[in-house]
Each structure stands twice: as structure tokens, then as C-alpha cells.
Amino acid sequence: MTDPVDSTLSTVVIGAGQAGFEVCAKLRELGMTGPITLIGSEQHAPYQRPPLSKAYLLGKMELARLFLRPLPFYDDMDITLKLGCDCVAIDREAKTVVLGDGTRVGYDRLVLATGASPIQLPDAIGGGLGRVHCMRSLADADALATRFVPGQHALIIGGGYIGLEAAAVGAALGMKVTLVEASTRILKRVAATETARYFRDLHKSHGVDIREGVTVMRLTGDTSVTGAELSDGSVLDVDVVVVGIGVRPNIDLAKAAGLEIENGIKVDAACITSDPAILAVGDCASFPHAGGRIRLESVGNAIDQARAAAEAITGAQTQYTVKPWFWSDQYDVKLQIVGLSQGYDRVVARACDDGRASYWYYAADQLIAVDAMNDPRAYMVAKRLIDNGKSVDPNLVSDPNVDVRSLLQRVRMDGFHAALLH
Incomplete structure (x- = not known):
């Protein structure tokens, strides 16, 4: 797609997160006048995810401030929102996507912004018990907010940024907080020893019990979690558990459609998949970088990659060059x-x-x-x-x-x- 294209071509975007929203908005900014349909599995219009484990969970950000744009924006931009809809299949030959109710939506260009899903704790060790939460969606944050109560004991599983942010919120709300990290130290995958030491000391100064090189052997309870058995031999009474042990890219739809997969949906430097009519952006996409391929889970990448994909759809000679940036708020x-x-x-x-x-x-x-x-x-x-x-x-x-x-x-x-x- 290197030549200017018909601006009236239709675009369907699957995934109503930051990346999906940015594709739609950028297409209108670039003058595309054809139908744009944004399909999301959640009932909510596109919203910010980072504040969920920070200001929103703390009660310092109202729901309305989470949304990327108010609903009238989509009418003004002539963007059709299909919310609460699961896309179950892609018919590449017919250039249609199939929704859960059997509805088919045609496209000239399709963008997959399907994101990633949190890795769950196995049911065999209690992952399916009540009051065991992940932190990814607005529904997750709302459910967890009812459990983050002063004086309660929160067990955080995973010492990455999501786990540390949840621990910080719990401690700030007056909870007893224990954080366990299976690796030898927190932030091992993403930061140096120096940064890990800084945040370990910060959390300990707020009363968080950090245990490194420790795993959860089993969560206990009848229907809801009441305790945890750890690999260091200790047994804890707990009221709520937050699982922050990473995410997996949502690739099933693309894989079933026969698109190439490589640690995510494989795209080229213009965000185009192995099918020239289909692009992929955000957490689900792996792209060329420094002689290899990477997949980035960040707001910055979602925004920049989505805008590059929109430019590619218009026929621009786009080469996406990542400029990574991230942030975390703790205390x-x-x-x-x-x-x-x-x-x-x-x-x-x-x-x-x-x-x-x-x-x-x-x-x-x-x-x-x-x-x-x-x-x-x-x-x-x-x-x-x-x-x-x-x-x-x-x-x-x-x-x-x-x-x-x-x-x-x-x-x-x-x-x-x-x-x-x-």
C-alpha cells in the first residue's frame, strides 16, 4: 500500500482500546471518508487503562475522566461503535468479520487491535476462587475496588509494575499488603537491580511485606479465598488476591484466519500482516526492531503504531519506528x-x-x-x-x-x- 487509495474505502477495527480508538481517529484526521466501524467486546466506549491500577482504584479519578472521548465524538466523526460484541471469525476471502450474533460486517481494510489478556492463576491451585482478581479492564478495577478495604489483607502475586501499583494502592488505603515474586527480585524482566532496590525500599517504607523468590503453592477457601500457602513454608490469612503475572497477546482470531503469528500477530514495518488487507497494532502485534522482532505493551506504542497503521491505510509509505516510553505511579x-x-x-x-x-x-x-x-x-x-x-x-x-x-x-x-x- 504505497499509492494513495480511495478515501471512501471501508475500515473495520476489532478492539476498542487505546490502539483501536487511535486508528479510527487518525483515519478521519487523514481525510478518509468511508465507513469506519469500531468493534469492542466491552460495553464501554474506549477508555484509558493505565489509571485503573492507580488513580481510579484509589478513588481519585472519576469514571467520566477515563473515557478517551465522550460518546458524541463518535457520532461527530461518523464512527460506528459496536460495543459488547465479540468477533468470532474473519472471512478473508469475503472480506467480512463475523460477530457472535452471526452478523457479518464487510471491510476493505481490517485492523486488529485485539490487545492482550492477563495470565490467570491455575484453577488447580485456587485461581478460580472468589476474591481472586486480575487487573486489566474497567470491570476488573470496579470489582477490586469493592475488596480494597482498610484493615483487610491483600496478597499481590507478581512483582512487576501492575503488582507494585496494586500494592501501593492497597497500602495507601490502609490495607495490610503482602507481595510475592517468584523471581529472585521484583522487576527482574524490565528493570535493573538499582531500580528494583529503589522500589523495594519505597514499598517497605510503606509497610508492604515483599517476598522475593517465593511462589504461591495454593490458595485456600471454600468458594472465596481465605488463605494462601507459600513456598517459604508460611501460611497467610488473606481477604483478597491480585494476580499480576503477565499477559498474553490475543491472537486466536488472527491465527484461526491463517495470519502469520510470531510472539503476537506478525506485521511488517507498516503494521501490515501477512494479508495485505489486514493490519495489526498495539499489544497484540509483533513488529520489526533492531534486526529482530518485538511486541510492546504500552500506551505510547499503541498510539504511535495505530497512527502509523492509519497512514498505511491511506497509502502512505509508512515505516513505524518505535520510540518507547512508559510510566508508573506508586505513592x-x-x-x-x-x-x-x-x-x-x-x-x-x-x-x-x-x-x-x-x-x-x-x-x-x-x-x-x-x-x-x-x-x-x-x-x-x-x-x-x-x-x-x-x-x-x-x-x-x-x-x-x-x-x-x-x-x-x-x-x-x-x-x-x-x-x-x-
Whole structure:
């Protein structure tokens, strides 16, 4: 799809999350006038997911503020919403999708934004008991909110960001919180030892009992969970369990349709699948990166990839280049992450007297990622450097007497001005 296409062609998007919404909005912005249908399995219009385990669960964000746009937006943009609908099949030959009620919707271009689903705890060890929750959807957050009660004991399974955010909310609400992580430390897959230590200390200072290298052997209870047996030999009385042990991409629909799968729905640099009429974006899509393939579970990737897919649908010569960024809110700490830390061989710490801190990841002499805690200036400097493929002397980074903003002035970047930071 490299030549301009008929703007009246129809587009169907399966998945009404951030990525699916962005595809539809961008298509209208780019002048596509044909029918656009957005199909979602939930009853809600597209909404933000990140606040679910943070401000929304804490009761600091109202439901209305979650939605990406109010309902009139979709009428104004002539986007047909089909909510509470499951798509059960794709007929590639007829170019139609089949909904659960048997309805068929035709398309000229189809976009799969099917997202990912949380990995459940096996029923054999109590995963099916009541009061055992995952955190992915609005329904999950609403169900969990009724269980997060001061004085109750919450067991969090998994020391990734979802687990840590849930632990922070529970502790902030006055709950007793125990977090177990099967790996030797929290955040092992996604962050350096230094960042893990920072957040371990933060949670312990708020009373969270973190147990690393410990697994859940069994959850106990008749119909609802009342206890947990751990691999360290301890037995806990618990009132609610949150399972945060990762997600799997939703690929069944694509796989059944015969599309190529490789750690997600396989797409090229223009977000196009093995069928040129079908694209995939967001958590479900694996795309080319640094000579290999990756799949990213982030809002930033969902937005940027969706917009690239919309451009590809219009016939633009799109090459999606990922510029990863992430964030997490825990207590009064905002963590901002830029870049991908895989392959790092050195971490440089930068600390400030006022509690700000950042950890800079290097592969050889190249800066590849930064974790910044309550330090938006460090984050913005690092983002500009990494987005432009530039690096900076690690000795300057670690020197507390060097203003972080001056790091930009020490790197020659064509068309780039440090003054933009101010």
C-alpha cells in the first residue's frame, strides 16, 4: 500500500482500546471518508487503562475522566461503535468479520487491535476462587475496588509494575499488603537491580511485606479465598488476591484466519500482516526492531503504531519506528521510563538531594534507556538523546554538579536545540 487509495474505502477495527480508538481517529484526521466501524467486546466506549491500577482504584479519578472521548465524538466523526460484541471469525476471502450474533460486517481494510489478556492463576491451585482478581479492564478495577478495604489483607502475586501499583494502592488505603515474586527480585524482566532496590525500599517504607523468590503453592477457601500457602513454608490469612503475572497477546482470531503469528500477530514495518488487507497494532502485534522482532505493551506504542497503521491505510509509505516510553505511579513517586533496557551492560546512577533519582542504562558506550523517579527533567533530556540516537558521557551523568539540562549542550545534534528544554 504505497499509492494513495480511495478515501471512501471501508475500515473495520476489532478492539476498542487505546490502539483501536487511535486508528479510527487518525483515519478521519487523514481525510478518509468511508465507513469506519469500531468493534469492542466491552460495553464501554474506549477508555484509558493505565489509571485503573492507580488513580481510579484509589478513588481519585472519576469514571467520566477515563473515557478517551465522550460518546458524541463518535457520532461527530461518523464512527460506528459496536460495543459488547465479540468477533468470532474473519472471512478473508469475503472480506467480512463475523460477530457472535452471526452478523457479518464487510471491510476493505481490517485492523486488529485485539490487545492482550492477563495470565490467570491455575484453577488447580485456587485461581478460580472468589476474591481472586486480575487487573486489566474497567470491570476488573470496579470489582477490586469493592475488596480494597482498610484493615483487610491483600496478597499481590507478581512483582512487576501492575503488582507494585496494586500494592501501593492497597497500602495507601490502609490495607495490610503482602507481595510475592517468584523471581529472585521484583522487576527482574524490565528493570535493573538499582531500580528494583529503589522500589523495594519505597514499598517497605510503606509497610508492604515483599517476598522475593517465593511462589504461591495454593490458595485456600471454600468458594472465596481465605488463605494462601507459600513456598517459604508460611501460611497467610488473606481477604483478597491480585494476580499480576503477565499477559498474553490475543491472537486466536488472527491465527484461526491463517495470519502469520510470531510472539503476537506478525506485521511488517507498516503494521501490515501477512494479508495485505489486514493490519495489526498495539499489544497484540509483533513488529520489526533492531534486526529482530518485538511486541510492546504500552500506551505510547499503541498510539504511535495505530497512527502509523492509519497512514498505511491511506497509502502512505509508512515505516513505524518505535520510540518507547512508559510510566508508573506508586505513592508519591512518578516513574518515567524511556528506551528499552535489554542488552545493557552498565547502569549509571544519578541522585539528587531532594529525592529525585534516575538510572541510565548503557550498552557499551551507547545510552539505551533511563528510569527517572520524580525527575521529569532527567526524563526529558534522556528522551531527546535516545530518540535522536545520541549518547552522553556516563561520567557527566553521574556527576551531581553537572546540571542535567547541560547534557544536551555537550552533544552535537543537527537541528536540535537544548533551548527547547526550557
